[in-house]
Amino acid sequence: MHEVPWKEILHELKKLGAGCVLIQSPEGLRKEAEELARFLGENGIEAILHGEVNYGACDPADREAKLLGCNALIHFGHSYMRLHLEVPTLFVPAFARVEVVPALEKNLGEIKRLGKRIALVTTTQHIHKLGEAREFLEERGFKVVIGKGDSRVSWPGQVLGCNFSSAKVEADGVLFIGSGYFHPLGVALATKKPTLAVNPYSGDALWMNEEAERLVRRRWAQIAKAIDARRFGVVVSTKKGQLRLKEAKRIIKLLREHGRKAELIAMDHISYSKLEGFSFDAYVVVACPRVPIDDYENWRKPVLTPREVELLLGIRDDYEFDEITGVERNEDEPLGIAVHGVRE
């Protein structure tokens, strides 16, 4: 369970004069969303629960909130992302109730193998523990560097599955704190530095570089499968934080200049099953980088990232992970509000 800063949320909504709010939540925070809806109702604010699945701050339901006549959105589970939002949005991230120092202590021997100067990164869930981790490491003689990151992330040291800007600092190696494969794999690929992932839940540590090499080999196999493809479907997502129309058009131009045919396809949630019926030989996903990389086994046709298209066409020769870099926000747009009170 996560604690929800109910009073802080209510205070922010009152400040906004919101009479109706849409509450968007990932699967793991549905109960909290329900309780919050009840609490807001008791305090004179009409709340509507959003029932769609949500994977990231890149997909705020602000359009739906407006359509439903709500004048605010609560986006649970993810940190604030700079986007052009149609209604004021409260981003309420969920911080994990787990200590990180015991796992660091247990793996000190492995951490030493990273070198003296360490870049320290983590995901939103553990960002509130980054200071403690830094202190622990500095007391043991490490020089710890926490990168600022670009405007897509909310905090220094935070990485997203599509953005590793805070890991790209001058360091001997990168220490990732968190669970799961995708983020530390991305860190290893984006920085090309020795990367150690320390899992605060299990206490295990895992070197990511061999896994990253395996992933690159799998990706080269996808590129090889697309080598004879003549017709490409270039897929963009209409999710606000994944929409990369300019990049998709650049890829279409590149493909056409190299004698291939290419058409633009727009989707909300991208999956191969929805594309059955099109006759393209291969696809390029210019949206969340996790789609082609995590999900390629479910695609019957080769599926590439934009950078992999450049490899296919011989424009580049080194493998690079696909990333979405920060965007600038118009100053007159309603601003997303970060409510960072969800902590132990």
Ligand code: SF4
């Ligand atoms: S684009 Fe993908 S990796 Fe990035 S925040 Fe959205 S779901 Fe996460």
